[in-house]
Amino acid sequence: MALVRSADRLRAAEEVVARLRGELESMGVVLPSLRVDLVSLTSGSAAYPLIELGRCNLDTALRLAAVLHEARR
Numbered sequence: 001m002a003l004v005r006s007a008d009r010l011r012a013a014e015e016v017v018a019r020l021r022g023e024l025e026s027m028g029v030v031l032p033s034l035r036v037d038l039v040s041l042t043s044g045s046a047a048y049p050l051i052e053l054g055r056c057n058l059d060t061a062l063r064l065a066a067v068l069h070e071a072r073r
Contacts, residue, residue, distance in 0.1 A: 027067045
């Protein structure tokens with residue numbers, strides 16, 4: 001039973017990552033390290049695993065900041 005729940009949790013997290021990646025890419029932002037954090041997936045204490053946004057270069061960080069700033073307007 002735990003395996004089924006883990007598979008469901010992973011599937012849900014992968015769907016969120018894909019959606020976030022698509023939305024960011026549509027705004028010109030690519031986070032190459034965006035992925036499901038597999039360590040948190042194995043933890044029974046969280047309902048869903050964490051999403052690893054990862055590291056990015058300065059240009060990507062500036063683009064993300066600009067997109068967020070514009071979205072606030």
